[in-house]
Amino acid sequence: xxxxxxxxxxxxxxxxxxxxxxxxxxxxxxxxxxxxxxxxxxxxxxxxxxxxxxxxxxxxxxxxxxxxxxxxxxxxxxxxxxxxxxxxxxxxxxxxxxxxxxxxxxxxxxxxxxxxxxxxxxxxxxxxxxxxxxxxxxxxxxxxxxxxxxxxxxxxxxxxxxxxxxxxxxxxxxxxxxxxxxxxxxxxxxxxxxxxxxxxxxxxxxxxxxxxxxxxxxxxxxxxxxxxxxxxxxxxxxxxxxxxxxxxxxxxxxxxxxxxxxxxxxxxxxxxxxxxxxxxxxxxxxxxx
Numbered sequence: 001x002x003x004x005x006x007x008x009x010x011x012x013x014x015x016x017x018x019x020x021x022x023x024x025x026x027x028x029x030x031x032x033x034x035x036x037x038x039x040x041x042x043x044x045x046x047x048x049x050x051x052x053x054x055x056x057x058x059x060x061x062x063x064x065x066x067x068x069x070x071x072x073x074x075x076x077x078x079x080x081x082x083x084x085x086x087x088x089x090x091x092x093x094x095x096x097x098x099x100x101x102x103x104x105x106x107x108x109x110x111x112x113x114x115x116x117x118x119x120x121x122x123x124x125x126x127x128x129x130x131x132x133x134x135x136x137x138x139x140x141x142x143x144x145x146x147x148x149x150x151x152x153x154x155x156x157x158x159x160x161x162x163x164x165x166x167x168x169x170x171x172x173x174x175x176x177x178x179x180x181x182x183x184x185x186x187x188x189x190x191x192x193x194x195x196x197x198x199x200x201x202x203x204x205x206x207x208x209x210x211x212x213x214x215x216x217x218x219x220x221x222x223x224x225x226x227x228x229x230x231x232x233x234x235x236x237x238x239x240x241x242x243x244x245x246x247x248x249x250x251x252x253x254x255x256x257x258x259x260x261x262x263x264x265x266x267x268x269x270x271x272x273x274x275x276x277x278x279x280x281x282x283x284x285x286x287x288x289x
Contacts, residue, residue: 130168134178137164141181144188158189162196169200179213186220194221198229205236209244209253218253222261230261234270239280241273 123131143149144157161181165172172178186194198221201208208214221229234257237244244250258267272279 130171133164133168134172134175137161137172137178137181140164141184144184145180154188155190158185158193161185162189162193169197170204173201173208173214173217174211176213179216182217183220186217187224191226194225194229198225198232202232202236205233206240206244209237209240210247210250212249215249215253219256222253222257233257234262234266238269238283239273241270241280245274 140157140161144154144161149157162185165182165185169182173182182197185197189197197217201217205218209218218233221233225233237254237257240250241254244254254270258270262270269283272283
């Protein structure tokens with residue numbers, strides 16, 4: 001038994017020695033391989049040059065695609081654009097000149113002139129050619145508005161005013177001093193004169209009813225105008241009732257039209273707009289709807 005045990009021990013020792021030697025050999029061989037192989041160095045210049053070349057190629061491809069998409073502009077379009085630019089430049093220059101004129105004081109001798117004289121000079125600058133026409137019309141209005149003037153004189157004065165006013169009714173109705181001239185013409189003029197003034201104003205009744213001075217002209221038409229003119233004024237207010245009711249000046253025209261001019265059916269059509277936007281377009285005449 002002892003011999004068998006000893007033989008087994010010898011065998012185990014041999015096996016262990018063989019495994020250790022093998023491991024050492026492997027380790028030795030691994031170290032030898034690492035020593036023989038030299039590590040490769042990265043060439044960063046070559047990498048950067050390759051990346052740059054790829055980027056330039058892609059940029060060239062994109063530029064070529066854009067050139068294909070682009071269309072050559074028409075010469076007519078270019079000429080139109082140039083004309084529009086010229087018009088804008090001229091308008092800007094005109095606006096700058098107007099601003100300068102407002103701030104210029106023509107009368108330099110302030111000590112020898114009064115405030116009214118300086119004010120007249122400023123008005124001449126602002127109104128230009130229309131200043132003389134407005135000045136003459138106001139002088140005629142001073143005689144026309146008096147109670148002492150007879151009907152024959154009023155007819156002549158109204159004819160003179162109509163010659164001066166032709167084509168400038170809207171401008172005069174918006175100004176603070178010349179609105180009274182047109183109010184007098186509406187009050188004392190004949191049907192033809194009223195018809196001419198109303199035609200000049202008809203398209204802008206809704207905007208003029210909100211104006212501080214022009215709404216007086218519409219009030220005069222509601223009092224002294226014909227039935228047809230009054231009906232047209234009522235129809236022009238349709239669609240603007242809510243805005244006029246909230247406006248500090250437009251509410252006067254709406255109130256006078258509702259209380260003193262409209263009948264029950266027309267009042268109902270004006271009130272409908274407060275119930276919704278649909279009623280501003282689609283109005284009903286049935287009072288019991």
